[in-house]
Amino acid sequence: MNLIILGPPGSGKGTHGEIIGKDYSIPKISTGDLLRKEVKRKSELGIKAKKYMDAGLLVPDNLVIEILKKNIERSSCKNGFILDGFPRTINQAMALEKIAHIDIVLNLSLSHKTIIERITGRLTCKKCGAIYHIKNIPPKKDGICDICGGKLYQREDQKKEVVENRLNIYEKQTKPLIDFYKNKGILFNVNAEGEVDVVSKRISELLKRLIKQLNQNY
Ligand code: AP5
Numbered sequence: 597m598n599l600i601i602l603g604p605p606g607s608g609k610g611t612h613g614e615i616i617g618k619d620y621s622i623p624k625i626s627t628g629d630l631l632r633k634e635v636k637r638k639s640e641l642g643i644k645a646k647k648y649m650d651a652g653l654l655v656p657d658n659l660v661i662e663i664l665k666k667n668i669e670r671s672s673c674k675n676g677f678i679l680d681g682f683p684r685t686i687n688q689a690m691a692l693e694k695i696a697h698i699d700i701v702l703n704l705s706l707s708h709k710t711i712i713e714r715i716t717g718r719l720t721c722k723k724c725g726a727i728y729h730i731k732n733i734p735p736k737k738d739g740i741c742d743i744c745g746g747k748l749y750q751r752e753d754q755k756k757e758v759v760e761n762r763l764n765i766y767e768k769q770t771k772p773l774i775d776f777y778k779n780k781g782i783l784f785n786v787n788a789e790g791e792v793d794v795v796s797k798r799i800s801e802l803l804k805r806l807i808k809q810l811n812q813n814y
Pocket residue numbers: 603604605606607608609610611612626627628629631648649650652653654655656657660680681682683684688714715717718719727728729730732733753762788789790791792793795
């Protein structure tokens with residue numbers, strides 16, 4: 597199963613991508629995580645990407661497509677993958693069509709108020725990338741990852757003005773993908789309001805139904 601999770605910043609793409617990946621034993625590829633790794637390594641790509649990411653702008657298509665392609669071609673993706681944060685432009689979606697076939701696109705929808713609450717409270721583990729939330733999903737010990745003991749931090753792009761920028765960019769450049777995939781008949785909306793377990797149950801029931809249909813069609 598090759599799946600895309602679409603949704604505005606803070607909608608839970610990373611959180612739910614991780615859960616689906618575990619349920620179906622397929623890797624989640626997050627272009628945001630891949631880019632943040634490059635920034636940390638201070639690679640040529642990371643240095644170029646940082647100025648866009650810090651401002652809440654999209655990294656140029658050619659750089660992101662290159663990094664995505666390299667990751668999809670890994671053998672761990674041969675039984676399927678989940679894309680979190682890619683594609684983000686029509687141009688990226690068209691490039692993806694040349695790299696892989698997509699079966700299902702989940703579109704997470706939620707209110708502006710919930711988005712802001714989720715993004716501004718997010719905590720991420722420096723070591724393993726696990727995602728927490730100050731109020732909704734707090735770690736057992738303040739500032740420490742439950743899974744690996746790594747330090748939790750707030751991402752640079754969580755500042756209020758940068759978040760507003762990311763939301764504007766989403767509206768202009770990424771939202772048109774909803775119609776792009778709707779027209780292909782593979783887009784399915786998910787109400788992403790509510791606690792993680794509740795949203796996760798909605799996704800899991802939907803996926804069970806869709807996978808059954810996919811298997812019947814093959
Ligand atoms: P990226 O890392 O992809 O950021 P994003 O899309 O803005 O999404 P987020 O990671 O902020 O949120 P999310 O939807 O994953 O939600 P999460 O699960 O964390 O991209 C960062 C930057 O990289 C971009 O701005 C751009 O510059 C660049 N980039 C990346 N991909 C690119 C591309 N393809 N092209 C060009 N540039 C690219 O959840 C948010 C919070 O809510 C967490 O705290 C979580 O614990 C909590 N939460 C989640 N679900 C629930 C729930 N149901 N109930 C309560 N709390 C919840």
